[in-house]
Amino acid sequence: MVPRPAPAGFRRARVGRGSVRLAAVGSGRSSIPLERAPARDAQLRDPALGAAGPRVLGPPLRVFDAERVRILTFTSLYPSSVRPRHGVFIQERISQLARHTGHTVQVVAPVPYFPPLRWTHRWELTQVPRLERLSGLEVHHPRYFMTPKVGMFSYGWLMYRGTRRLVTELHRRAPFDLIDAHYVFPDGYAALRIGKDLGLPVVLSARGTDIHTYPRLRSIRGILRRCLTQADRLIAVSAALKRQMCELGAAADRVDVIPNGVDALKFHPWCRTAARERLGVPSGPVLLSAGNLTRNKGFDILIRAMQELRRSFPGISLVILGEGPARGELEALIQRLELQGVAMLRGAQDQATLPLWYSAADLFCLASAQEGCPNVILESISCGTPVVASRAGGIPEIVDSGSVGILAERTTPDFIRAISLGLGRVWDRASIAETASARGWDRVSEALVRTFDAALQSRNEARRGRDAAGGGRRR
Incomplete structure (x- = not known):
């Protein structure tokens, strides 16, 4: 593959099949004005907000002057046209990331396989389309086999087996630069296996349930530890969650605390x-x-x-x-x-x-x-x-x-x-x-870019170290 040219003023770090360096180095505020939300119903406006509409909390959007990066978001907790509220908070985060940075995000959201039997309570899962477009993002829903509540230790492996062919094909068509996985297990396990196959760095985001619940299960605790130690970078949504992750073996200097964001254009006071x-x-x-x-x-x-x-x-x-x-x-x-x-x-x-x-x-x-x-x-x-x-x-x-x-x-x-x-x-x-205002999506997106950049840099440094060691042995 012919490497994409780096923009002027940026270093390039080789990672896997592609070569890229993320950087959040915007030199100022966006020159594009941020539009306010359209008026919906005048009587619902909180008088304290004035006639101009809801306040836009926080600074205007930043422009990240960096090369566009292709990110694969890998998570089973993601909305679909059948279950539009399932994992909506993850959809919001990556949609805002794409909006604020201009980077390309593609989503693989695995769905457990169930036979198409109308009398089962899982019937709706059989209706999830294999491919759809949600909030401007391409979303794939590959199927993977699982046995509900039985053999939970195998869920990560089964998810990997059910998704690796699709991800490999997507990567062949347009190579990814990084995998952004949500939930350390089973999603993180599958993402780490795929990342190893494709030579891609993996960033794992812990959400809470994965760290609170799975360590209690002896069959999964060891797998969870390995995921936390093998990821290139880890994200915790709170400092309390970071402490728990470190207790399970994660290195504190590789865990970034990035809380969830909130969209003040959607969530603002009404009368x-x-x-x-x-x-x-x-x-x-x-x-x-x-x-x-x-x-x-x-x-x-x-x-x-x-x-x-x-x-x-x-x-x-x-x-x-x-x-x-x-x-x-x-x-x-x-x-x-x-x-x-x-x-x-x-x-x-x-x-x-x-x-x-x-x-x-x-x-x-x-x-x-x-x-x-x-x-x-x-x-x-x-x-x-x-x-x-x-x-x-x-x-x-x-x-x-x-x-x-x-x-x-x-x-x-x-x-x-x-x-x-x-x-x-x-x-x-x-x-x-x-x-x-301190929790606006522009600030969250900027923090995510810094974490992704650190993952790419650490992978690049490890590669240089291996190359140097190999050269020394040859001499």
């Missing part, structure tokens, strides 16, 4: 009264929670807290957004405690509606047992809504001062205490929204 009218939310105090309906999220803690809170705060209601396996248990708990109409499960919501929900709430509450860097808290803060949350994972790194929320122990009595304090306090919602 609370108008938002409630649009959503049909009661006029009393409103608590909001959201996420995958699992036991780990602690929605039962919030529901039980409503028994006491409704006596202290007449007209209070709890709205829970999301779907998941624990929905039946939560519905039964609401009925058993006779909280119908007080605690409500409103199902999954699309991205366009979420800002209205955040703006309609007095407090956003999250009682999770484990978290990485929860997007729902970032989105709530960006909409100006204060947070009451547990101290799980990276949450204290977001709710790091009393100006944006209150931290609580993961018990019903302590959440009652914290929620009562939150409802009795006058919050500066404009200042809360302003704190999201």
Whole structure:
């Protein structure tokens, strides 16, 4: 392959079949003005924002004056036309990366193979197309064989076997420069095997569940350690997650903490009264929670807290957004405690509606047992809504001062205490929204570029070392 010419002023680092050096060296702000979001409904605007529309938090977009790089994003947790909300936070990150840097991103999102039987609960997976275009990115959905809940230690190998042919062919047509994999296992294992086959550096992003859960399984713990030590670079979404990764064997100097970002053009304050009218939310105090309906999220803690809170705060209601396996248990708990109409499960919501929900709430509450860097808290803060949350994972790194929320122990009595304090306090919602400026996607993208650059450089240095050692032996 004829190497692509390096732009003037940049060094080139040879890596695998291609040769490239990433660099985030923009010499200033973009000269292209950033358009504001179009007005949707004048009555929904928060008056504090003025007539011009939502604030654009953070500095304008940076221009990365570097050669375009081809990145393969490899993850099984990614949306499809069949499951549009599955892994939407990863889609957001790489879409924003492509937008802010101009680099080419191609996605391989493996899907477990299931026979096309309509009576199975996995029927929808058989309808995921093999190839589609989502948010401007080409997304491939190869199938791989797996046995649910059996032989979990083999999931990484099976994913590798089911995807390597496709990735090899894509690389042959237009060589990649780097693999960006999400979830250390099984996705990271498969990505590392493919990276070894193709001579590509691999950056693994840990998201939380992979580091919180898999180390408890003896059959997977050793595999997880190898993945953490073999990756060219690692990304943790919180400092707490980085500490756990290092305890499992990752070298601290190869782990970069890059929290999730938030798009202030999507998530910004709206007029609370108008938002409630649009959503049909009661006029009393409103608590909001959201996420995958699992036991780990602690929605039962919030529901039980409503028994006491409704006596202290007449007209209070709890709205829970999301779907998941624990929905039946939560519905039964609401009925058993006779909280119908007080605690409500409103199902999954699309991205366009979420800002209205955040703006309609007095407090956003999250009682999770484990978290990485929860997007729902970032989105709530960006909409100006204060947070009451547990101290799980990276949450204290977001709710790091009393100006944006209150931290609580993961018990019903302590959440009652914290929620009562939150409802009795006058919050500066404009200042809360302003704190999201430090977590804009332009800054996240710049940090990602630095990490990818470090991975490419370390691979290049290792290659030079091997070449030098080989030359010495020949002499």
